[in-house]
Amino acid sequence: MNSTAHVKSADTETALHTLGSLYKAAGDPLRLDILRVLQRDTFGVMELCRLFNMRQSGMSHHLKVLTQAGLLEPQREGNATFYRRPLLRVGDEPRYTAVRSVFEAVDQIQLTEELLDRIRTIRRQRSEQSQVFFARYARHFREQQELIANHQRYAQPVAELVHRRYACDGSGNALEIGPGEGPFLPVLANCFGEVVAVDNVQAMLDRAGQFCEQQALTNVRLVHGECPDVIERGETFNLVVANMVLHHVASPANIFRDSAQLLKPGGRMIVSELCRHEQSWVRDNCGDIWQGFEPEELTGWAEDAGLKQGETLFIGLRNGFQIQVREFTG
Numbered sequence: 514m515n516s517t518a519h520v521k522s523a524d525t526e527t528a529l530h531t532l533g534s535l536y537k538a539a540g541d542p543l544r545l546d547i548l549r550v551l552q553r554d555t556f557g558v559m560e561l562c563r564l565f566n567m568r569q570s571g572m573s574h575h576l577k578v579l580t581q582a583g584l585l586e587p588q589r590e591g592n593a594t595f596y597r598r599p600l601l602r603v604g605d606e607p608r609y610t611a612v613r614s615v616f617e618a619v620d621q622i623q624l625t626e627e628l629l630d631r632i633r634t635i636r637r638q639r640s641e642q643s644q645v646f647f648a649r650y651a652r653h654f655r656e657q658q659e660l661i662a663n664h665q666r667y668a669q670p671v672a673e674l675v676h677r678r679y680a681c682d683g684s685g686n687a688l689e690i691g692p693g694e695g696p697f698l699p700v701l702a703n704c705f706g707e708v709v710a711v712d713n714v715q716a717m718l719d720r721a722g723q724f725c726e727q728q729a730l731t732n733v734r735l736v737h738g739e740c741p742d743v744i745e746r747g748e749t750f751n752l753v754v755a756n757m758v759l760h761h762v763a764s765p766a767n768i769f770r771d772s773a774q775l776l777k778p779g780g781r782m783i784v785s786e787l788c789r790h791e792q793s794w795v796r797d798n799c800g801d802i803w804q805g806f807e808p809e810e811l812t813g814w815a816e817d818a819g820l821k822q823g824e825t826l827f828i829g830l831r832n833g834f835q836i837q838v839r840e841f842t843g
Contacts, residue, residue, distance in 0.1 A: 531583075531608050538582035539615050544575050548584060548598070549619045550632060553766035553817060555588060555597040555803075564631050583612060589791070589804075639763035639802060664696050667785040667836050670826055671756060672700045674783055674840060678752075679704055685751040688775060690740060690768065691758035695721035695733075701754065702730040709750070711736040711743055740771035750775055753782045757836075759811075760787055760803045766814040769841075773818040776843035782820060784811065788827070788835040808837055815841045 538544060543565065550556065550564060562572045576596055579585040586599045598616065624632075679685065681704035692698055692710040698721065701708045710733060712718050718735050725733050736743060753772045759765040772782045787805035796804070812822055823840030 528607050532611055535582045535584065535608065535611050535615075538578045538584055541575070541578075544579055544584075545619050546628075547575060547579065548616065549622060549624060550628065551585070551596065551598050552616075552620055553814065554632065554764055555595045556635070557593050557595045560635050561596070563635065564628065583608060584615065589793075636763040636767075666828060667756060667838060668697050668700070670828065670838050671697070671754065671783055671785050674824065674826075674838065675700060675704060675752065675754075678781060678840075681705075687752040687754065688743065688748075688750045690753065690755040690772075691717075691761065692721050693717060693756075695724035695728075695730075697754065697756055698725060698730055698733055699728055701752075702728075702733050705751070706732060708733045709736055709743065709748065710734070711738060711740065713737070713739050740768065740775065744771060744774050748775070749777045749780070751777055751780050753780070754784075755782070756785045757787070759784065760801045760805060763802065765803065765806065765810075766817070769811075769814040769818040769820060772841075773820055773843060778843060780843045781823070782815075782841045782843070784837075784839045784841070786811065786837055786839070788837050790834055792834070805834075808839070811837070811839055815839075819843070 539548075546565065547561065550561075556564070558569060558572055558576065561576070562569050565572065576585060576587075580587060580596070583599065585596050588595045588597055599612070675681075683704075683706050685705050686707040686709070687701045687705045689697060689701060689708065689710045691712055693712075694717070695710065698708060698710060708730075710718075710721060712721070712735075715737055718737055722735055724730075725735070753775055755768060755772075759768060762768060769782070776782065789805040789807050791804065793804065796802075808825070815822060820841040820843060823842050824838075825840070826838040828836040828838065
């Protein structure tokens, strides 16, 4: 046997071994259930234990098997480890084709209502923790956010993108998700006829309301609640903006799904958000749930929601953070 044939034979054996491990890992109903709940969410070990009512040792074993097979990947968030589906590369390599086929198959099976209720409970608890933080530190919110990035570093490119895409003649309407103290509202108020700002923390809305009064922003309406509350009212918008919000919310993927429902035909969603980082101190100091996101994660959530990718801009900061400004169209 020549050396070339030997190499091909070794590659073939490796590929078959990889596929064998992958399909063996996927051959357990519970593991398939785990993959199903991680379709659009990221959960920690203890959260998954609660979802499936099992001990940590047993859950850790299943997660290890799925991770080694390439069906899951761990994600460090401070002192905790969360699990998510891997970001699949584009290509036709056997392993990626197999992983994609497993995901496509399990995604066709609907989650039980009981499991959905448990997922909603976890999301609600995450949201409540975030609300408590912002209610406690509402007066110092800007100072803490500035530890990561000056507002103008991401607000300016977002504003420029808005001005390029819209006539800013006082027609149309826009929604800002999580306006904070309201520093971006003047940009929207000077561009659109009506602006809605939705936030689930009343203390933050109060701060935004004071800011609107000071700036005489008479066409801004503040809504205490979340995106589903706006959806229930039947409102739709030409533009939805979420500035540095996703890393604070319980389920970032839901923001994309909600935004897709809130957009008028041809409407746009503009997001400024942290790229994935390892600076865990922000969880305690800034109330972050997630340590940023890979660009591919945002793209995947948007595509799942039926949105198309538009312009992308990356902004590097001296303190090691990087911000991504993303545009998606309905």
